[in-house]
């Protein structure tokens with residue numbers, strides 16, 4: 652089969668002919684139809700230790716058809732249209748059994764890093780990772796939903812606890828996850844203030860339902876949020892950039908009782924700057940603020956995200972598609988911050 656193969660950290664991926672994946676008794680073979688491409692993958696393959704061995708096929712936002720089952724597989728059928736959970740979890744530990752599988756105590760790594768991923772014609776996946784795609788949802792939309800849209804579901808609903816009438820600040824609102832965060836904030840009933848850099852990204856945030864726009868190049872994010880909200884501040888701020896400046900701006904933008912949720916990260920080993928930010932404990936506790944991290948999603952949350960897409964409440968913002976061989980070009984565009992919305996590969 653054809654696949655985009657990574658031979659060493661930092662090297663470009665190459666289109667190659669590789670052997671078909673072999674499945675174990677608890678695995679299924681999926682013919683990949685589409686695979687999302689985002690910053691998570693671009694950063695993962697540059698992070699020492701994340702890819703556990705080479706050669707490796709990256710990509711985790713995949714969707715396709717089940718074509719073969721391992722001997723022990725009971726919950727999936729040949730012909731099922733499916734997408735995948737990104738994390739490899741044990742299913743047995745305290746965290747997995749309490750519905751927090753992304754905190755698994757025996758984590759096996761990630762699809763596309765610890766096992767071969769979706770930048771290929773076929774992929775072998777554990778049965779546990781499989782999530783069915785409802786009728787009426789396309790492969791590309793379902794693939795992107797498994798991370799770029801499900802992540803906003805968890806962040807808005809579980810971490811930021813966005814409710815009707817809230818004001819939600821989204822920093823990095825024009826990116827592949829950001830545009831869906833804007834939509835999800837609206838689905839949860841919030842007024843959404845979108846922050847990004849440049850007209851293209853802010854226009855896309857507006858097209859995805861943002862009520863107010865802030866260009867971060869013009870400075871003073873917190874001052875503008877307080878001005879827009881009549882001095883009250885935001886009920887929640889979701890930061891997808893992960894830089895010290897944006898995190899401190901997000902915190903300063905919150906009103907009393909506000910929730911800061913961190914999703915993005917800008918690792919020092921990739922970006923050079925230390926993202927560590929400071930909190931004044933007195934102001935923090937006086938205003939009863941909260942800081943949350945958001946660690947991906949459960950498989951059940953992916954199912955609920957797919958249902959929102961089926962209902963038309965969320966419209967996946969895939970702005971550009973590439974053939975499998977275009978994965979490296981897509982990665983370069985993302986690395987250079989030259990994209991808006993989500994990119995995806997469509998297989999023949």
Ligand SMILES: [Zn+2]
Pocket residue numbers: 740741742743744745746747748752754755756757758
């Ligand atoms: Zn576990």
